[in-house]
Amino acid sequence: MLEIKNLHVKLEEEDKPILKGVNLTVEAGKVHAIMGPNGSGKSTLSYVLAGREGYAVTEGSATLDGEDLLALEPEERAAAGLFLAFQYPVEIPGVGNMTFLRTAVNAQRKARGEEEMSAGDFLKVVREKAKRLKIDAEMLKRPVNVGFSGGEKKRNEILQMAMLEPKMCILDETDSGLDVDAMKLVSEGVNALRDAGRAFLVITHYQRLLDHIAPDVVHIMADGRIVKTGGPELALEVEKNGYADILAETL
Amino acid sequence: MAVPQAKVDALAARIAGLSFEREGWLGAARVEALSRLSSMGLPGKRDEYWRYTDPTDLIQPRTATAALFDAGDEPPVFDAIDRITLVFVDGVFDAAASDDPALAGVEITRLSQAPDLHWARDLYGVLEARGQSPVQRPLAALATAFATDGLLIRVTGKAAKPVSLVYRHDSETSDAILHHCVRLDPGAELTLLESGPGAARFTTAMEVEVADGARFHHVRVQGRDHQRRAATHVFARLGAESLFKSFTLTANGVLTRNEVVLELAGDDGVAHVAGAAMGDGAFHHDDTVFITHDAERCESRQVFKKVLKHGAVGVFQGKILVKQGAQKTDGYQISQSLLLDEDCQFLAKPELEIYADDVKCSHGSTSGAIDETALFYLRSRGVPLRSAQALLVLAFLAEAIGEIEDELIVEDIRQRLENWLARHEY
Ligand SMILES: Nc1ncnc2c1ncn2[C@@H]1O[C@H](COP(=O)(O)OP(=O)(O)OP(=O)(O)O)[C@@H](O)[C@H]1O
Numbered sequence: 001m002l003e004i005k006n007l008h009v010k011l012e013e014e015d016k017p018i019l020k021g022v023n024l025t026v027e028a029g030k031v032h033a034i035m036g037p038n039g040s041g042k043s044t045l046s047y048v049l050a051g052r053e054g055y056a057v058t059e060g061s062a063t064l065d066g067e068d069l070l071a072l073e074p075e076e077r078a079a080a081g082l083f084l085a086f087q088y089p090v091e092i093p094g095v096g097n098m099t100f101l102r103t104a105v106n107a108q109r110k111a112r113g114e115e116e117m118s119a120g121d122f123l124k125v126v127r128e129k130a131k132r133l134k135i136d137a138e139m140l141k142r143p144v145n146v147g148f149s150g151g152e153k154k155r156n157e158i159l160q161m162a163m164l165e166p167k168m169c170i171l172d173e174t175d176s177g178l179d180v181d182a183m184k185l186v187s188e189g190v191n192a193l194r195d196a197g198r199a200f201l202v203i204t205h206y207q208r209l210l211d212h213i214a215p216d217v218v219h220i221m222a223d224g225r226i227v228k229t230g231g232p233e234l235a236l237e238v239e240k241n242g243y244a245d246i247l248a249e250t251l
Numbered sequence: 252m253a254v255p256q257a258k259v260d261a262l263a264a265r266i267a268g269l270s271f272e273r274e275g276w277l278g279a280a281r282v283e284a285l286s287r288l289s290s291m292g293l294p295g296k297r298d299e300y301w302r303y304t305d306p307t308d309l310i311q312p313r314t315a316t317a318a319l320f321d322a323g324d325e326p327p328v329f330d331a332i333d334r335i336t337l338v339f340v341d342g343v344f345d346a347a348a349s350d351d352p353a354l355a356g357v358e359i360t361r362l363s364q365a366p367d368l369h370w371a372r373d374l375y376g377v378l379e380a381r382g383q384s385p386v387q388r389p390l391a392a393l394a395t396a397f398a399t400d401g402l403l404i405r406v407t408g409k410a411a412k413p414v415s416l417v418y419r420h421d422s423e424t425s426d427a428i429l430h431h432c433v434r435l436d437p438g439a440e441l442t443l444l445e446s447g448p449g450a451a452r453f454t455t456a457m458e459v460e461v462a463d464g465a466r467f468h469h470v471r472v473q474g475r476d477h478q479r480r481a482a483t484h485v486f487a488r489l490g491a492e493s494l495f496k497s498f499t500l501t502a503n504g505v506l507t508r509n510e511v512v513l514e515l516a517g518d519d520g521v522a523h524v525a526g527a528a529m530g531d532g533a534f535h536h537d538d539t540v541f542i543t544h545d546a547e548r549c550e551s552r553q554v555f556k557k558v559l560k561h562g563a564v565g566v567f568q569g570k571i572l573v574k575q576g577a578q579k580t581d582g583y584q585i586s587q588s589l590l591l592d593e594d595c596q597f598l599a600k601p602e603l604e605i606y607a608d609d610v611k612c613s614h615g616s617t618s619g620a621i622d623e624t625a626l627f628y629l630r631s632r633g634v635p636l637r638s639a640q641a642l643l644v645l646a647f648l649a650e651a652i653g654e655i656e657d658e659l660i661v662e663d664i665r666q667r668l669e670n671w672l673a674r675h676e677y
């Protein structure tokens with residue numbers, strides 16, 4: 001589904017290389033996890049895939065079901081089925097959460113030539129999905145992420161994902177800042193979406209999330225590259241011993 | 252202080268062609284206004300109060316022409332609101348185009364035809380004169396002295412419907428001067444709507460007396476005509492436990508100066524003034540507000556937002572004056588501009604002057620571009636660039652629009668803003 005080949009990325013402003021040849025293939029129906037030290041380029045990879053400005057791709061490619069992601073505008077990538085749950089969800093004062101969700105859902109439907117969702121249907125679906133994530137009606141009325149706690153913001157990301165039903169979901173440290181119960185809610189949210197036609201790329205520092213969302217493949221990213229790939233046991237190893245051994249072995 | 256000769260000459264030239272009504276029951280008020288005006292002279296470029304806005308086009312003897320404007324398929328402002336409509340064409344009341352002004356709870360008389368009305372005699376020119384200190388507003392005195400038309404609106408109860416004044420612009424060289432008086436009796440309530448450009452040049456003053464416990468709602472949409480010029484003034488005095496709420500949408504217009512002068516004269520009064528201004532290119536918009544707290548426990552809010560691009564200029568001069576004894580005053584003022592490109596300008600002069608010790612007053616002024624992070628966040632959820640920008644612009648304006656109470660009017664204003672954004676590339 002997602003195919004990244006030899007991706008090199010630098011900061012547009014500073015000429016500072018950050019990704020130095022990332023190779024990664026995520027197949028439909030699978031959950032891949034990426035772990036790696038702070039500053040190794042995990043968020044950068046997710047931003048570049050989602051189309052954030054400020055980065056220059058100097059080499060390599062990224063495709064979603066064969067379509068060149070890097071040639072698309074961010075909204076086109078979203079309409080093509082890509083979703084990024086932000087490490088730091090953005091606050092947007094003055095835009096109601098509901099308005100935001102409905103605008104997004106309908107924009108994507110429109111881009112795909114589907115019919116827009118009626119206000120009534122939309123409300124029903126949001127309420128139901130929000131309830132499962134223990135997001136109350138009052139939170140839905142507030143401006144996007146404004147005044148939300150860290151954990152509430154992360155749950156709001158998962159609500160957006162549940163509403164948009166993307167096929168390729170990238171979760172950037174969605175577990176950080178979550179309490180034990182919220183972690184369960186979020187994992188259930190993710191697991192509920194798992195199916196043969198959808199794939200996940202889960203960026204995390206902790207094994208704990210992977211206890212709930214069992215990954216098929218685990219990658220270790222260091223200094224802008226995927227340096228090791230393995231099964232779920234790789235995450236356990238990191239949890240136990242840190243990155244030192246793995247990094248030493250790849251040098 | 253003697254008025255400089257240049258100002259004396261400018262005033263003489265400006266009023267040379269105007270008719271002056273010395274006779275009649277408002278004659279005395281007009282004569283006084285003319286004497287006020289003569290002692291001040293017209294505003295000049297070097298006046299402190301006109302530092303950010305060049306008054307030249309507002310004072311020259313003949314107005315520059317303003318091409319007539321076709322709003323295309325945009326429906327008339329306030330179309331969906333059940334209201335009585337009173338039409339002025341280039342500043343002249345048009346009875347044939349207007350609704351019958353009979354409305355329960357409201358008495359409406361045309362200024363030029365009014366019999367001696369006690370309440371209006373006590374109001375005409377009075378609040379304007381009070382508003383001349385500490386800063387002079389010569390164009391308001393001009394409106395009192397030379398207004399050729401206007402309405403006297405007395406509200407005795409809860410008005411059955413909003414009263415909607417529609418100002419059409421039908422001649423490229425029209426130069427209209429209007430003066431309205433509105434009096435709300437104790438406990439009365441009125442929504443007054445104003446819309447349209449008025450004339451090529453539109454000079455107006457409106458005096459509003461809001462008696463104890465009365466409620467006045469004012470929503471104004473100034474015309475989209477690009478070349479129109481306007482100098483408007485609203486003077487209001489608020490009694491105890493009264494409410495005054497005013498919102499103005501200004502989209503386009505080469506030059507607009509909107510002055511609002513409010514006096515909270517009775518305890519527990521509430522005064523909110525807000526504005527949203529959208530300018531692209533030749534657009535200079537000035538909001539000048541002066542709120543005086545002269546009673547206890549009153550609340551005032553000023554919320555002014557401007558969206559500017561392509562060299563448009565926004566000005567905000569806002570003052571809160573809290574007089575001695577106006578304890579427990581709650582004063583708030585915010586003026587912000589959203590600059591959609593780099594060559595526009597926002598000039599703000601927020602002022603607080605406080606002579607009471609137990610008050611809560613805050614003011615802030617900011618100027619910035621669209622938040623790129625928020626823009627990316629919206630786009631990453633599939634919202635196309637243009638819609639995402641529009642959402643963020645509307646979000647920026649939300650606090651000002653939030654000052655309108657009527658949901659239908661809010662919808663009308665929002666739609667107009669969306670239309671404006673859709674028409675203007677950025
Ligand atoms: N816009 C930017 N300006 C300057 N430096 C940047 C920018 N974006 C990323 N970097 C740098 O690139 C490197 C990779 O950052 P990135 O956020 O991708 O790391 P990460 O793996 O997500 O780290 P963490 O685990 O802490 O979230 C870091 O050294 C970071 O400082």
Ligand SMILES: [Mg+2]
Pocket residue numbers: 042043044087172173
């Ligand atoms: Mg990161």
